[in-house]
Amino acid sequence: MTQKVRVRFAPSPTGPLHIGGVRTALFNYLFAKKHGGDFIIRIEDTDQTRYVDGAEEYIIEALNWLNIPANEGPVSGGNYGPYRQSERKDLYRKYADQLIESGNAYYAFDTSEALDAHRKNHEAEGKTFIYNWHNRLKLDNSLALSEAEVKAKLDSGEEYVIRFKTPQDETLPLTDIVRGAMKIDTNVLDDKVLFKGDGMPTYHLANIVDDHLMEITHVIRGEEWLPSLALHVLLYRAFGWDAPQFAHLPLLMKPVGKGKLSKRDGDKMGFPVFPLEWKTAEGDVFSGYREDGYLPEAVLNMLVFLGWNPGTEQEIFSLEELVAAFDLARVNKSGAKFDPEKTKWFQHHYLQEMDEGMLTAQFKKFLKDKGVTTAVDVSVIVPLLKERATFVQDLWEQGSFFFEAPSTYDEKASKKAFKEDTPEILQKVIELLQGIEDFTATTISDEVKGWITSNDIGFGKVMMPLRLALVGEMKGPDVFEISSILGKKEAVSRIEKAVNFMKQ
RNA sequence: GCUCCAUUAGCAUAGUGGCUAGUGCACCUCACUUUCUAUGAGGAGACAAGGGUUCGAUUCCCUUAUGGAGUACCA
Numbered sequence: 020m021t022q023k024v025r026v027r028f029a030p031s032p033t034g035p036l037h038i039g040g041v042r043t044a045l046f047n048y049l050f051a052k053k054h055g056g057d058f059i060i061r062i063e064d065t066d067q068t069r070y071v072d073g074a075e076e077y078i079i080e081a082l083n084w085l086n087i088p089a090n091e092g093p094v095s096g097g098n099y100g101p102y103r104q105s106e107r108k109d110l111y112r113k114y115a116d117q118l119i120e121s122g123n124a125y126y127a128f129d130t131s132e133a134l135d136a137h138r139k140n141h142e143a144e145g146k147t148f149i150y151n152w153h154n155r156l157k158l159d160n161s162l163a164l165s166e167a168e169v170k171a172k173l174d175s176g177e178e179y180v181i182r183f184k185t186p187q188d189e190t191l192p193l194t195d196i197v198r199g200a201m202k203i204d205t206n207v208l209d210d211k212v213l214f215k216g217d218g219m220p221t222y223h224l225a226n227i228v229d230d231h232l233m234e235i236t237h238v239i240r241g242e243e244w245l246p247s248l249a250l251h252v253l254l255y256r257a258f259g260w261d262a263p264q265f266a267h268l269p270l271l272m273k274p275v276g277k278g279k280l281s282k283r284d285g286d287k288m289g290f291p292v293f294p295l296e297w298k299t300a301e302g303d304v305f306s307g308y309r310e311d312g313y314l315p316e317a318v319l320n321m322l323v324f325l326g327w328n329p330g331t332e333q334e335i336f337s338l339e340e341l342v343a344a345f346d347l348a349r350v351n352k353s354g355a356k357f358d359p360e361k362t363k364w365f366q367h368h369y370l371q372e373m374d375e376g377m378l379t380a381q382f383k384k385f386l387k388d389k390g391v392t393t394a395v396d397v398s399v400i401v402p403l404l405k406e407r408a409t410f411v412q413d414l415w416e417q418g419s420f421f422f423e424a425p426s427t428y429d430e431k432a433s434k435k436a437f438k439e440d441t442p443e444i445l446q447k448v449i450e451l452l453q454g455i456e457d458f459t460a461t462t463i464s465d466e467v468k469g470w471i472t473s474n475d476i477g478f479g480k481v482m483m484p485l486r487l488a489l490v491g492e493m494k495g496p497d498v499f500e501i502s503s504i505l506g507k508k509e510a511v512s513r514i515e516k517a518v519n520f521m522k523q
Numbered sequence: 524g525c526u527c528c529a530u531u532a533g534c535a536u537a538g539u540g541g542c543u544a545g546u547g548c549a550c551c552u553c554a555c556u557u558u559c560u561a562u563g564a565g566g567a568g569a570c571a572a573g574g575g576u577u578c579g580a581u582u583c584c585c586u587u588a589u590g591g592a593g594u595a596c597c598a
Contacts, residue, residue, distance in 0.1 A: 031598045066597055131596065138595095147525060147594070180596050198528070207526055215596040222598050246527060246593035267528090270591065274534080277590070324547090328536055332546050351536080353529045354591055361535065361548050367561085407560040417560080432558080478557050486558065493558040 024056025026237050028089070029226065031063045032074035035297035035305065036081050038357075039241065039271040039280060042322045046268060047239045048087040049323070049345035056236070060092035061229060062103040065219045072300075075103075081294040085315045086338060099233040104225050111220035114228050114258070115181045115213055119161075123257035124213060126179045127160035128172055149209045152187045181214035183223075185253065193248055196237075196266040196347045203249045211250055223247065227254045230263060239266045239347070242354075266347050269326045270354040280357050290359035294318065312410035314373070317366040325355040335368060367409040375402060381411045386422070389415070393422045399504060403496040418495065421504060424513050425491025428520065432493045436483035442518045444481055445488065449514050458507050464499040488517035 028044040030036060036044075044060075051058040060082070062075055079094055091097025101107055118124035127150075134150070141148040155162055160182070161169045172179070189205040213224040220228070230238060245267045255262035271280045274288060285292035286306060296307035308318050320336055328351075329336075329344045336344065370378070379398045386393070404418045428437070448467065452458075455466055471481050486498050489510060495501060502510045 029598090033598075063598060069597065127596095134596090142524095145524065149525090149594085178596095182596095193527095201527070203527070209594080212596050217596075219596090221596070226598090241592090242528075243592055243598090248527090269529080272591080279591075324535065326535095330537070332537080334547060351529095355536090356534060358534050358548070364548055371561095406562080436558095482557055490558095494560075495558085497556080498558090 022234070022236060024051055024054040024236050025059060025234055026051045026056065026239055027059040027061050027230065027233065027235050029061045029063045029240075030078050031066070031069070032071060032078070033066075033069045034071050034074055034282075035293045035295070035307075036074075036078045037280075037282060038292050038294065038308075038322070041081060041085065041294050041318075042271065042325060043239065043241055043268055044082055045085070045087055045319060045322055046266075046327070046345075046347075046350070049341055050237065050239060050347060051090075052342040053345050057090040058087075059097065059099070059233060059235070060089035060102065061233070062093055062105075063222060063225065064103055064105045065215075065222060065225050067105070067217070067219070077295060077297065084294060084309055085319055087319075104220075104229065107225075107229065108219060110232075111214065111225055111228055112218075115220065115224060118183070118213070118257055119181065121257065122184065124181050124183050125155075125161045126169060126173070127158065127182045127210075127212075128177055128179045129159045130178075133159070149207075150182070151185055151209045152206065155184075155210060178216045180212045180216055182210040183213050183250065183254065183257075185210050185250075191249055191252065193252060194265070195245070195248070196264055197269075197350045198245075198267065198352055205249070205253070208249055208253075213254075223250055223254065227251055227258070227260075231255075231258070231260050235263050237264045237266065239268065242267045242270050266350065269351055271325060272354045272356045274357050274359060279354070288359070290362065312412055313362070313366050314369045317362065317369045320369070321362040321365045324361075325357065326351045335365075363409055370409060370411075371406065375405075378405060378411070382414045385411055385415060391422050395421050395504060403500055403504075420490045420492075420495065421501075424509070424516065425489075427491060428487050428517070429492040432483075432487055436487045436493075437517075437521050438480070438484075440480070441484045442521050444476065445484060445514050445518050448481065448485060449511050449518075452502070452507060452511055452514075455507070458503055460497065460499040460503040463502050464497075467499070484517070485514070488514045 026047045028047045030040055030044075048058045050056075060079070062078075064070055064075075075093065079089075079092070082088055089095060091099060091102065093100075093102040096102075115124065119126070129150075134148075138148040150158065157163065162184070164172070185208045186205050191203050191205055193201045193203060195201065211223055212221050214220050229235075248265060248267070251265075252262055272278065273280050273284050274290075280292060282292055282305060291306045291308045291311055291313075293305050293307045294309060296310040297305045299305075309315075316337070319338065319341070320334075323336065323341055323345075324334070327345070327349055330349055333340075333344075376398075379401045382401055383397050386397070400418055400421050401414065404414045407417055408414050447470075451466060451470055452463070455462060467481070471478055482498060483493070486493060486495070486501075489498065489501050489505065505513070
C-alpha cells in the first residue's frame with residue numbers, strides 16, 4: 020500500500036491570486052480528490068517585505084468561491100500546522116544548521132553590495148556572475164576563510180547568509196510527471212541562498228522542509244519552478260529525505276502577442292485575470308470573474324482545459340466528473356494561450372443549464388439593485404430571454420424594454436422601418452389589438468398575421484415598425500410574446516407613442 | 524549570454540511509423556426566428572523549416588528557427 024496522497028498549493032500573499040495560480044490550485048485539488056488524498060494550502064510568506072494585506076483572505080475566498088477548498092490550511096487548520104511559513108520561522112534554522120554540519124552548506128558573508136558589484140562587472144563583460152564551485156573559494160565565506168576567521172565573524176555578529184554547496188561534476192537525472200526524464204549538469208547550478216540575513220529561510224529551504232514535514236507526496240506547481248527542480252532534488256538528498264514526485268504545469272500565455280499572461284492584460288483586453296475583484300491600496304481596481312458575472316463552474320471548466328484534456332471529445336465537465344477524469348499524465352507540456360471567447364462559451368452553456376428559478380431570482384436581484392420596480396412577471400420573461408444571454412446582466416441588455424417603454428428609436432432601424440404609410444398601418448394594428456379579448460401571444464399572432472395576409476400588406480411593413488414601437492430597437496423575442504406580456508394597454512400606448520413620434 | 528522546456532489551423536487540443544489528420548471556440552454559407560441572438564446543417568483552415576533513419580514519416584534522431592521559463596538575501 021502506498022502512502023496517502025497529500026498535495027499542497029503554496030501561494031505567496033503578495034497580491035490577488037492570478038488565474039494561473041487558480042489553475043495550479045485546481046489541478047492540485049483534482050489530483051488529491053482523484054486519489055482520495057488531501058489538498059493543503061500553505062502560505063509562503065517568507066518575504067516580509069512583499070506581504071500584502073488581504074491577499075491571504077483573497078486566496079481562501081477565491082478557492083471557496085470556486086468550490087475547491089483545502090482540507091488543511093491557515094483557516095481550516097490541520098495536524099501539520101502552522102500553515103503560514105512566517106509562523107514556522109523558528110523551525111527552519113536547525114535544518115540550515117544541519118546542512119552546515121553535514122558539509123552541504125556554508126556561511127557566506129558577502130554583502131549584497133559586493134555581489135551586485137560582481138554582477139555588474141560580469142555583465143559589462145557580457146558574462147553572468149554565478150556563485151558556485153568555480154569561484155566560491157575566492158569569495159567571502161566559510162569555505163574560503165579559516166575556522167578562526169569564521170568564528171570571529173560569527174561572534175562579532177556580522178550578518179551572513181547560508182548557502183547550499185552544490186555538488187560538482189555530476190549529471191543529475193530529474194523526473195517530472197508531465198515532462199518525463201531530464202538531466203542537468205550540476206556545474207551550471209549556483210550555490211543558492213537557503214537562509215537569509217534577516218533570519219528567514221528562502222523559498223527553497225522552506226519549501227523542502229515544509230513539504231517534508233507535511234508529508235507532501237506530490238508537488239504540482241507552475242513551470243516557472245522547473246529550473247529550481249535540480250536544487251530541490253539536491254536538497255532532499257542532502258537531508259537524506261525521500262523527495263516527493265514533481266509535476267510542472269505549463270504556463271498561461273496572453274491571448275494575443277507574446278509572453279505570459281500578466282495582471283495588466285485583463286483589463287486592457289476586456290477580460291478578468293483574477294477570480295475575484297481586487298482593489299489595491301492605491302485605489303486601482305482589477306476586475307474578477309465573480310463580479311463580472313461568471314459562474315464558478317464555467318471558470319473551472321475553462322481553466323481545466325488549459326493544459327489538460329481528457330483524451331475524449333467531452334468538453335463539459337462537472338467538478339465530480341473532473342475529479343474522476345483528471346490525470347497528470349494527460350497534462351500538456353507547452354504553454355497555453357488564454358482564450359476569453361471560449362470562456363464565454365462555457366459561461367453561456369452553464370447559464371443555460373442553471374435552474375430557471377435560480378436564474379429568475381438572480382435577475383430579480385439585479386433589477387432590485389438597479390432600482391427597477393415592475394408589475395411584469397419576471398419568471399415569464401426569463402425563459403424568453405435566457406437562450407441569448409451569457410450573463411445575468413444580459414437579460415437586462417436583451418429585455419430592458421419589458422420594464423421601460425422606449426424613449427427613442429434606433430436610428431438605423433427606424434429609417435428602414437418607419438415609412439410614410441407606417442402611421443396609418445400602425446393605427447390599424449392598434450384597432451386590431453383593441454378588439455382582441457384573449458390577449459395571448461398565439462391569439463395576437465393569429466389575428467395580426469391573418470389581417471396582414473387578407474389585406475395583402477407585406478409582413479415587413481407591419482412587423483418591423485411594430486417591433487420598433489414596442490422595443491425601440493430590432494431585438495428581443497417574438498413580437499407577439501412581447502405584446503402579450505406587456506398587456507394590451509401598454510402595447511397600445513407604445514404603438515400610439517410611435518405613431519405620434521412619426522407624425523412630428 | 525548561459526541552463527532547462529516546448530512547437531498540430533487565429534485559439535484550445537486529439538491522434539498515428541502507412542487512413543480524407545479528429546473535436547470545440549472563433550470565422551464563412553444556408554435554414555429557422557420576417558429583426559438581433561441562440562439553435563440546426565454545411566464550409567474553409569494545421570502537423571514550424573531543413574536534414575537524416577526507414578519500403579514509408581506529422582509521428583523516431585539531429586540541426587536551425589520561433590516561443591517560454593529561470594538566471595535575486597522574490598516567491
